[in-house]
Amino acid sequence: MESYLFPFDSLICMLLGISFTVWFTLLLHLYKPYRIIAKEPVSLEQEIQDMRRGGAEPEFDMSDIFYFCRRGVESIVDDEVTKRFTAEELESWNLLTRSNYNFHHISTRLTALWGVGVLIRYGFLLPLRVTLAFTGVGLLVVLTSIVGLFPNGRMKNYLSDKVHLMCYRICVRALTAIITYHDSENKPKNGGICVANHTSPIDVIILASDGCYAMVGQVHGGLMGVIQRAMVKACPHIWFERSEVKDRHLVAKRLSDHVADKSKLPILIFPEGTCINNTSVMMFKKGSFEIGCTVYPVAIKYDPRFGDAFWNSSKFGMVNYLLHMMSSWAIVCSVWYLPPMSRMEGEDAVQFANRVKAAIARKGGLADLLWDGGLKRGKVKEVFKEEQQKLYSKVLVGSTSFQSTNQD
Amino acid sequence: MGSRASSLLREEDIEEIKKQTGFSHSQITRLYSRFHSLDKGENGALSREDFQRIPELAINPLGDRIINAFFPEGEDQVNFRGFMRTLAHFRPVEDNEKNKDPTSGEPLNSRTNKLFFAFRLYDLDRDDKISRDELLQVLRMMVGVNISDEQLGSIADRTIQEADTNGDMCISFSEFTKVLEKVDVEQKMSIRFLH
Numbered sequence: 235m236e237s238y239l240f241p242f243d244s245l246i247c248m249l250l251g252i253s254f255t256v257w258f259t260l261l262l263h264l265y266k267p268y269r270i271i272a273k274e275p276v277s278l279e280q281e282i283q284d285m286r287r288g289g290a291e292p293e294f295d296m297s298d299i300f301y302f303c304r305r306g307v308e309s310i311v312d313d314e315v316t317k318r319f320t321a322e323e324l325e326s327w328n329l330l331t332r333s334n335y336n337f338h339h340i341s342t343r344l345t346a347l348w349g350v351g352v353l354i355r356y357g358f359l360l361p362l363r364v365t366l367a368f369t370g371v372g373l374l375v376v377l378t379s380i381v382g383l384f385p386n387g388r389m390k391n392y393l394s395d396k397v398h399l400m401c402y403r404i405c406v407r408a409l410t411a412i413i414t415y416h417d418s419e420n421k422p423k424n425g426g427i428c429v430a431n432h433t434s435p436i437d438v439i440i441l442a443s444d445g446c447y448a449m450v451g452q453v454h455g456g457l458m459g460v461i462q463r464a465m466v467k468a469c470p471h472i473w474f475e476r477s478e479v480k481d482r483h484l485v486a487k488r489l490s491d492h493v494a495d496k497s498k499l500p501i502l503i504f505p506e507g508t509c510i511n512n513t514s515v516m517m518f519k520k521g522s523f524e525i526g527c528t529v530y531p532v533a534i535k536y537d538p539r540f541g542d543a544f545w546n547s548s549k550f551g552m553v554n555y556l557l558h559m560m561s562s563w564a565i566v567c568s569v570w571y572l573p574p575m576s577r578m579e580g581e582d583a584v585q586f587a588n589r590v591k592a593a594i595a596r597k598g599g600l601a602d603l604l605w606d607g608g609l610k611r612g613k614v615k616e617v618f619k620e621e622q623q624k625l626y627s628k629v630l631v632g633s634t635s636f637q638s639t640n641q642d
Numbered sequence: 643m644g645s646r647a648s649s650l651l652r653e654e655d656i657e658e659i660k661k662q663t664g665f666s667h668s669q670i671t672r673l674y675s676r677f678h679s680l681d682k683g684e685n686g687a688l689s690r691e692d693f694q695r696i697p698e699l700a701i702n703p704l705g706d707r708i709i710n711a712f713f714p715e716g717e718d719q720v721n722f723r724g725f726m727r728t729l730a731h732f733r734p735v736e737d738n739e740k741n742k743d744p745t746s747g748e749p750l751n752s753r754t755n756k757l758f759f760a761f762r763l764y765d766l767d768r769d770d771k772i773s774r775d776e777l778l779q780v781l782r783m784m785v786g787v788n789i790s791d792e793q794l795g796s797i798a799d800r801t802i803q804e805a806d807t808n809g810d811m812c813i814s815f816s817e818f819t820k821v822l823e824k825v826d827v828e829q830k831m832s833i834r835f836l837h
Contacts, residue, residue, distance in 0.1 A: 270672050272834040294781065294797045296805070296813075297822055299704065299760055300830040302784065306708035307732050308833055309698035311676060316696055320679065609697050618701040623786030626703065630797075631789060 270312045278625050294630055314603060318510050319610045321542045355561045363408045363560040370404035375464040377401065382467025391497075394468035395446045402443035411565040413440055420571035421445050422500040422530035425493055427522055430532040431594055432504035433512040434545040435552070436559065437534055440567060447502040448472060448492060452479055470498055486525060493527045500530065505587065506607045511544040512536050514601035515594055518587040528574045531590050533598035537566040548610075570597045650678075650686075651722070659723065663730035663750055669835055673729065677722050687719035688712075703784045707763045715768070731759045734832040754819070756831040761818050771812040774798055 281301045377397045384390040406413065421444075422428040428447060430437060441447065449471045453462060462473055472492060478484050492498050505518035512535065523529065536543040541562025545555050559565065572593055577586045588604075595602035651674050659670055680692050693709040694700055702708065712720045712728045720728075730750035748755065764772045764780050777798045785794065805813045805821045813821075 269836055270669075270676060272836055294801055296764075296801065296818065297825045297827075297830065298784070299763055299780065300825075300827070302702055302704040303708060303760060303763060304732070304831060304833065306699055306702045306705060307729065309696055309702070310680075310693065310708075311673070311729065311833065311835075313696050313698045315698065316679070605697060613694075614697040614700045618697075619703060619705075620786055622701055623703050623784065624788055627785040627788035630785060631793070 271308060273308055273312070278622070279629055298626075298630075314514075314601070315605045315609055318514050318516065318603075319548075320511065320546060321544050322511050322513050322538050355563070359410070360557075360561045363410065366404055366408035367556075367560070370401050370408055371461065373404065374398075374401035375461055378464045378468040382464075391469065397468060398446055398465075399443065402439055405439045406443045409436065409439070409559055409565050410563075411436070411440060411567065413444075413566075414568045415444055416568065416570045417573075418444075418571060420530065420573050422447070422532075422571075422574075423528075424498060424500060425496045426500045426528040426530050426574065427489075427493065427525065428500050428502045428530045428532055429505050429518070429522060429590060429594075430502070430534055431512075431515045431598065431600065432506045432509055433534065433536060434509055434543045434555070434559075436543055436565065437504065438502065440534065440569065441502060441532065444569070446499050448499040450474075450489070450501055450503055452476060472501065482521065486521065489522070490525050490527075493525060505591075508607040508610055509545045509547060510607055511546075512538070512600070514603050515591050515598075516603050516605055516607040518591045520583040520587050523577070523583040523587045523590070526577065528576050529586075529590055530574050531572040531594050533570040533572065533594045533600075535568050535570075535598040535600065537568075540564045540566045543567070568598075572597055650674075655723075659726050662723075663726050664733055665726065665730065665835070666837060668837060670726070673726065674722060677725055687721045688725065689719055703786070704763065704780070707766075707780070707783070711759065711762060731756055732831060732833040733835065735828045751832070753827050756827050757819055757822065758815065760831065761815050764813075771810075771814055772818070773812050774802060777801065777813075 278301065374397075377400075378394070381390060381393045381397055384393065428441070430441065438449065442449075446469075448469070449465070451462075451471075451473060453459065453473045453475055462471070465471055466473060470492070472488055474485065474488075489501060492501060503522045505522050506516050507519050510516050541559065541564060543559065543565055545552075550558070575586075575590055575593070577583070581589070592602050594600075651671065656667060656670050659665065660667065665673070677688070680695075681688055682692060682695070683689070690709055690713070693712070694705075699705045699708070712725065714720070714724065727750065733751040735751055735753070761772070762768070764776055766776055766779065778794060781794050781798060802811060802813060805817050807817055807820070808814070
């Protein structure tokens with residue numbers, strides 16, 4: 235049944251690709267700057283020394299306040315964190331109303347193009363994709379349940395892999411995701427953990443259509459629950475009850491047990507813990523890096539011009555989000571498999587996590603941030619302010635006399 | 643849904659803000675986008691919580707004082723005009739502006755106004771004098787728990803001694819200006835806004 239849909243769908247992808255080169259030559263005149271201010275990355279000590287009126291003694295100067303004042307107002311105008319939780323702003327418009335922030339009505343020609351775009355996307359692409367999506371999910375549930383009936387053994391694993399791959403590939407078609415996989419020789423192997431940066435739930439489908447993974451997640455109700463229960467019949471995924479998620483030791487134990495069993499598939503984890511908008515990588519939670527097995531980092535970068543894949547969960551629900559995805563032009567992304575990394579001697583989990591994060595950020599061309607993705611919903615910890623105060627105190631009294639009054 | 647933020651800002655408003663603050667048309671629309679993205683309650687005004695949601699501002703030792711500077715006396719909300727007026731203090735001083743029309747009044751980003759903005763950060767009760775207590779308060783905010791009361795007290799005393807010329811043990815705005823006359827205020831209190 236799907237066999238005649240596949241070549242058809244590839245044809246669509248190719249046509250889209252060609253038409254895009256045409257669209258963009260028309261759109262080039264829409265360049266809009268997207269940075270508001272230019273910031274210089276100067277440290278606190280540097281700035282304050284510069285501001286001292288020549289004198290060498292570390293003393294208070296009334297102009298010291300300028301540094302904090304300017305940095306404060308700069309962060310009000312443009313800060314590194316809050317903009318990671320909303321969709322990336324584009325330099326030029328891609329004919330999707332949802333990416334339209336600052337673009338006013340430029341010309342009737344453009345509006346006409348947009349109108350044609352709407353017709354194509356909603357009248358033609360969307361129904362096709364929805365059909366494929368239903369097919370993919372339906373088959374996943376049915377076939378994994380059938381495979382679950384087989385006795386445990388090589389045959390079952392083989393069938394389970396094939397079934398999972400096929401269904402995920404149908405889902406990839408349903409989103410018209412054009413994915414380029416790089417460095418496939420580094421693909422995750424059994425007994426390891428695969429970590430990747432997180433932009434949307436689609437990340438899972440993108441990775442799982444190229445390799446077989448054990449998924450980790452909370453048990454859901456409804457349709458998700460049905461899918462989860464069916465999947466776990468065919469091969470061991472790790473689903474946690476809501477209450478178990480809070481217990482870090484339990485989580486760590488289940489993950490280690492899974493990893494220790496070499497016949498089980500590599501675990502797929504997103505250490506950021508929340509969706510970030512694909513312009514940066516935020517703090518990795520250290521839990522997955524404490525287990526002590528090989529880590530296979532993967533970098534995923536979406537091309538925002540074709541359709542923004544970021545899921546802003548405070549603005550859109552899952553269904554709304556999927557509809558957006560299926561009515562975009564396409565999802566174009568690149569996946570890089572990085573060489574495996576292990577914890578080195580004398581490195582603790584946090585340092586290891588930061589090392590992996592830096593590698594992923596570098597490969598995907600994303601900003602490497604130390605900020606916690608949890609800031610999407612929560613407040614920043616006081617300890618960071620205390621660090622700033624400590625730094626300034628050091629400058630004020632000079633580091634030698636600072637040690638004598640230091641309270642730790 | 644990407645909002646049509648700029649369409650909520652009328653052309654007349656943009657022109658007025660341009661005249662008052664000196665920002666360009668595109669800068670005003672960009673800053674309006676930013677204002678809109680900070681305004682979580684979507685009521686056209688920012689509250690103190692909206693500012694505190696910015697992590698880099700929350701960890702700034704003087705964060706609360708800076709936020710305060712945006713709000714007029716006794717108010718809890720700042721609209722876009724007020725937001726722009728305060729930001730205008732941080733516009734760099736351009737050479738071609740120095741010879742502008744003298745009757746239009748001093749621009750918001752003049753050296754004096756920049757100094758006055760900083761002065762206000764110290765002068766909490768707005769009585770146009772920085773008392774020893776007010777100075778101590780700001781110092782305490784900047785150093786946290788890392789310096790003892792005595793040491794901080796002596797730093798404050800020394801600073802007032804150096805600056806105070808009329809012997810009232812407070813720093814007035816003109817004394818403040820005198821102390822900082824050699825500092826390149828225009829550069830230190832300016833942000834490079836891109837066009």
